[in-house]
Amino acid sequence: MRKRAIVIGGSIGGLFAGLLLRRIGWDVSIHERAGEELGARGAGIVTHDELHEALTLATGHSEPIGVSVSGRVVLDRDGSVVCEASRPQVLASWDRVWQRLRACTGGIYHHGHTLVSVEQPGNTVVANFAGGEQIDADLLIAADGIQSTVRKQLFPQSQPQYVGYIAWRGLVDESELSPQARDRLFDRFGFCLPPHEQMLGYPVDGIDRDGKATCRYNYVWYRPAHPEFDLPRLLKGSDGQQYADAIPPNRLHPDVVDDMRQAAERLLAPPFAEVVRRTKTPLLQPIVDLETPSMIQGRIALMGDAAFVARPHVGAGVTKAAGDARALADLLSQHDDVDIALTAYQKQRHAYGQRIIRRTRHLGAYMQSQLLSDEQRALAEKHRSPRAVMDETATMQDMETW
Ligand SMILES: Cc1cc2nc3c(=O)[nH]c(=O)nc-3n(C[C@H](O)[C@H](O)[C@H](O)COP(=O)(O)OP(=O)(O)OC[C@H]3O[C@@H](n4cnc5c(N)ncnc54)[C@H](O)[C@@H]3O)c2cc1C
Known part of the structure; x- marks a missing residue:
């Protein structure tokens, strides 16, 4: 049976995660709080090679952006x-990158879905949405940004400074x-x-x-x-x-x-x-500045701004979110055991997030x-x-x- 992932947040991080997990054969749904398309918002972003590579992989086409x-x-x-x-x-x-990703999601993207809490019974995770809907999965990916509901529940001490x-x-x-x-x-x-x-x-x-x-x-x-x-x-x-x-x-x-x-x-x-x-x-x-003590807990993975928010001086917010999603998808495709993949994700990406924070402080x-x-x-x-x-x-x- 196909493994199932729920992605919370339909901004750039959530779109990368959803598309890349779908490419490795997972059954994925993306849940975004906003009731309308995000694509008319945003300003500029600096790009790096990792972002272009992840965009090509996630969307399946390599037409240049920017x-x-x-x-x-x-x-x-x-x-x-x-x-x-x-x-x-x-x-x-930002809007062009978001639109490029969004155009590939088809029916896996859901607007107006606000996560209110998560539970982890056994080796599964259950997402509770406003309105009472519950969805269970093998993995929940928290791509819900700086004010992440998931991070506040798991690591309440970790606040933006x-x-x-x-x-x-x-x-x-x-x-x-x-x-x-x-x-x-x-x-x-x-x-x-x-x-x-x-x-x-x-x-x-x-x-x-x-x-x-x-x-x-x-x-x-x-x-x-x-x-x-x-x-x-x-x-x-x-x-x-x-x-x-x-x-x-x-x-x-x-x-x-x-x-x-x-x-x-x-x-x-x-x-x-x-x-x-x-x-x-x-x-x-x-x-x-915002740092999370861990990017995983049980069957939950934090990514993008839900995990680390670095000051904009490196121009790496979107690239970091794309890199987190790519690392997670690569590790889940290499390891059949989800827990082993998540441990490896924590090891790789937590250190990366800390390095970016250090650099932007400098x-x-x-x-x-x-x-x-x-x-x-x-x-x-x-x-x-x-x-x-x-x-x-x-x-x-x-x-x-x-
Ligand atoms: C509309 C918008 C415009 C942006 N414009 C720029 C820009 O021009 N330049 C730039 O450098 N960065 C911009 N950013 C930030 C940039 O996207 C991030 O720094 C980086 O890409 C990491 O993205 P992320 O997906 O992890 O988090 P974010 O981009 O912050 O996205 C988090 C998403 O989660 C959703 N969400 C939050 N809580 C819940 C919940 N409980 N349930 C469901 N969904 C939830 C939010 O509505 C949001 O769409 C923008 C973000 C947004 C949302």
């Missing part, structure tokens, strides 16, 4: 070049930008480093119009935000509600968005200030130090050079040494 850039550049406040380097890379949009800075993120259609901004920004991965802050951006694939491929520009702007004095104001919604750890973009207070846009004009190189000005729906992301140390004393900050300042930021951000080179 936009290629040839190198990197750091711009000064006045728009002049501080330093530059050759580094080819492919950048993609806010690290003292936020990121403003946004996407702008290339047709919305001036020729000057397009010329300056679209062929490279760009940076701008005002005191105490970091801006980076890159082109990603857009929505096809009239059969013609378009591009969008994606940016991530890190700014310090004190957990008591700044963050509550940023997370106070236009509806009067005080949000705790994330705020829906359509609830951002207009004063908060105005302040952010004015700061962009004051602090950023003109092409970056322009992309901020032209962003219709900016996103605010408080930056956190890359984020400068931003985190902005809330420290003058003396501590002066020390961190010594380790901030435009060349180092440009060379080390969003790359997975030398990963074995992290």
Whole structure:
């Protein structure tokens, strides 16, 4: 009889897990809380070779995704070049990757299914959904993200830790930008480093119009935000509600968005200030670290952001989720005994998650130090050079040494 897996979460991690397990012969269903398709959301992602390989394996076709850039550049406040380097890379949009995977799932994907708890009688696992439905399986894969219901039940002590800075993120259609901004920004991965802050951006694939491929520009702007004095104001919604750890973009207070846009004009190189000005729906992301003590318990496997959330500096969130799903599927196909496969998964992927967290803490140390004393900050300042930021951000080179 075919073995059965339930995947909780229908974002990118859950889609990779569902498709890859189906390819090795498992009977799979994917259960997503959201009632509507996720594909119209998201911004940009950095891609790495592992992501392209997993995408080809999961979908069965190798048509390339994303936009290629040839190198990197750091711009000064006045728009002049501080330093530059050759580094080819492919950048993609979250919605395109999600849609590519989703197109392959057929009837195994279920919307509006919210997991409320899990039980593990014997060598099986039972998922309890809102509304009372129960489904049992040989394996449950928790791909339910940073606020994972499964992780909270298994490892309640493991909580996201806010690290003292936020990121403003946004996407702008290339047709919305001036020729000057397009010329300056679209062929490279760009940076701008005002005191105490970091801006980076890159082109990603857009929505096809009239059969013609378009591009969008994606940016991530890190700014310090004190957990008591700044963050509550940023997370106070236009509806009067005080949000705790994330705020829906359509609830951002207009004063908060105005302040952010004015700061962009004051602090950023003109092409970056322009992309901020032209962003219709900016996103605010408080930056956190999250580590799980284990990626398995009994017949449950945690993956992606349910297990480890690394700060975005390595640009590896989606690649890590794809890698977790691939490792799990490979090990389950190598070992008939599910428990042996899960033990091997824990050994491989827990160490990997820890390495990524370590690396992103290193890359984020400068931003985190902005809330420290003058003396501590002066020390961190010594380790901030435009060349180092440009060379080390969003790359997975030398990963074995992290
Ligand atoms: C809509 C969306 C847009 C995103 N856009 C970007 C982006 O532009 N750039 C980027 O770097 N990262 C983005 N991310 C995050 C990125 O997907 C993750 O960092 C990474 O890919 C790991 O994904 P994940 O599948 O493990 O977790 P997530 O992407 O966080 O997905 C978790 C999924 O689980 C679902 N879920 C949660 N609880 C339950 C429950 N109890 N029952 C059923 N389902 C549940 C959620 O609705 C969500 O779809 C986005 C995530 C989402 C959900």
